[in-house]
Amino acid sequence: GAGVSQSPSNKVTEKGKDVELRCDPISGHTALYWYRQRLGQGLEFLIYFQGNSAPDKSGLPSDRFSAERTGESVSTLTIQRTQQEDSAVYLCASSLASFGGLAKNIQYFGAGTRLSVL
């Protein structure tokens, strides 16, 4: 498929364990975003990658959260020492670019990874 792919779709882990969430953006999309969505809430911005520029990490809630992106392809979001409050759906989106409001800034979202921390 040509859409944004996220894996795993569901992840259950124990408190204190580390987890890695993966996002495969649409080919050719230079911008990649991670969001967190708690049950019944809106989307919370976490981190943004644009090409080879330094990522915007201003939304990461603590130093337990980190993300990497290899070039303009796959990204992984890592949560260390998970807490129950980390339980949420983690959404990834990609876009062609992120300058102004041009049509190419439209974000395409994956289906998300539902993380449950017991």
Add this chain to the structure above:
Amino acid sequence: DAKTTQPNSMESNEEEPVHLPCNHSTISGTDYIHWYRQLPSQGPEYVIHGLTSNVNNRMASLAIAEDRKSSTLILHRATLRDAAVYYCILHNNNDMRFGAGTRLTVKP
């Protein structure tokens, strides 16, 4: 950060038009207005966007106030499949932050 304000929820009858309002009084001249919607158990999907002029596409229409401090997403004939959370977002460079959105319920 520029912010948007939307009603928490709205109801509509099937096959009737729906007008979803959004206030963005602190909008800057370079902010585009984007709308996304999120169906149950799915990631958000793009609906429409605009800068100053009203916009139409196959999904909806976007009416933007002359002073740009508010906008309205218009679904011309709501269907049951339009039941979703609708997000109004101001987009400028790399800043695109989602609020809580409006949960639209469509009654048969």
